[in-house]
Amino acid sequence: MNGAQDLGGQHGFGPIDHDEDKEPVFHHEWEKRAFAMTLAMGFLGQWNIDKSRHARESMPPAKYLSSSYYQIWTEGLIRLMLDAGLVVPGEVHIGHKEVTPRDLHREPVHAHEVAGFLSRGGPANRDIADKPRFAIGDRVTAIRMNPTHHTRLPRYLRGCPGEIVLHHGGHVFPDTNAHGLGENPQHLYTVRFAARDVWGDQANPNDFVHADLWESYLAAA
């Protein structure tokens, strides 16, 4: 979706505020809890990472851009839980149970299980039978599309010509996985774009930008 999250190439956000001395991992106590709740709820397996990203980017653009990172995470988590039927809006507002919890057939994730969940992670690679359509060195073009659903092809690359530089094998396809339509793994490639092919003559001719793109985002050039 062409939401506020798709920031590549936009102007007007001002300087990068990068020189905070001894920057802490979290700036507020609530950020810690919001971060940890998002992970702990994710471990329960009621949704996947693509659905999580889609929940965050579905925030109205003005709100997305005026919210801090962990505010976006908090609202995304609430949306995921509402969609999954784990909570109802009134409960979120008052902070107390109003309806019987849906039985997840497991206990909450306990402290001793955390390290295991983190080290297992969530690998996205999948074995697929389809042969890759492209090989390293092939010239390709990122397709033009403007889907209203989740996608990981940024706007600034659509229609641009590039070259395959890495092949990662089959990876879960976010465009369907975010919407409960299956993992549908596809070959994933890293594509190198000349900066001038993306941004025009103002770019340095020695510069390149790369993105990791699924096979259906690409056409042979």
Place this chain on the structure above:
Amino acid sequence: MGHDDHDHGNDHHHHDHDHDHEHSELSETALRVRALESLLVEKGYVDPAALDELIETYETRVGPRNGAKVVAKAWANPDYLDWLRKDATAAIADLGFIGRQGEHMVALENTPDTHNMVVCTLCSCYPWPVLGLPPVWYKSPPYRSRAVSDPRGVLEEFGVYLPETTSVRVWDSTAEVRYLVIPQRPKGTDGWSEEDLANLVTRNSMIGTGLALDPAKVKR
């Protein structure tokens, strides 16, 4: 539960006066998050001790010192560098850095001719096992918007000035592949131990918005 929501406004200064009379947006967020945690605990979905464990993990155990060990080993050991080039996920796992947001690693070597820089324009993808959680600027619109379109301007904001002839290569993390930049090894470090070398490796040098430190300015 370690709740202590003394958050008022965007600054990091502390205001000790009457909390009840302040209704900044952030304190409302703090209340919303607190209500959410109470609810999830009451419904049996969350164990507060697991939240504490998650927070402690990323505040104290997982951070850019991990990545610095990878870089120092790559500088000191050509066989390890070769392994990183061929299978960064396995080479990094060999040092014990595995799992969430580091499942599929690629190492990017900076050279005298090539400078690599990593961004996630669509969200905040970042190699957690080697760098920890991303800094605020990495997740914020100013960096995400301009890193791809004006990388040299961005680098200058970070105090990094590269010759026009250096190839700047930006990597937008649009899938589950995570990138670790291997900065150039500073001159004058022959014979340094891996431990000393690791002290030259900053977080930003592994994102590509910085360079390794000048060895003359680092205590050994």
